[in-house]
Amino acid sequence: MKLSGGVESALHCCVVLTSVAEPVPATRLAELHGVSGTYLAKQLQALSRAGLVQSVQGKSGGYVLTRSPKEIAVLDVVEAIDGREPAFVCTEIRQRGPLATPPEACAAPCAIARTMHAADRAWRAALREVSIADIARMVGDDYDGDVLGKVGGWLVSG
Secondary structure, eight states, rough: OOOHHHHHHHHHHHHHTTOOOOOOHHHHHHHTTTOOHHHHHHHHHHHTHHHHSSOOSSSSEEEEEEGGGOOOOOHHHHHHHHSOOOOOOOOOGSSSSSSSGGGGGGGOOOHHHHHHHHHHHHHHHHTTTBBBHHHHHHHHHSSSSSSSHHHHHHHHHH
């Protein structure tokens, strides 16, 4: 499975937004992650449409999480950016070609479709179990010192 690069950027934004109590401008988030503002704006708009972040207007405006990071699953972010469609779409290849199986003999999904759908369900279940708060905690564990505190300080200093 291949996810778009927007998923990575969106996850990073959600994690760093856990480190601040005030809105962060999109330009500041883009600068932090080394991506263009227009590119990141698309990801933030998708997160906003999904109800994961909110845009706050005004001089001190920017983006904030709409709910506790414990309540935002990684899967929520993935689906906000890349959609909810399954990774595998069966096109019923078994019904084509010189040895095609008749449609009436294809009432149940084939072994390949069953395997791919099971893998998709397992992948989604695994991402549903990990929250943005879990990732923020893991990021903190990965570094010496308060890395998210430093990030939060940088985000609001600009």
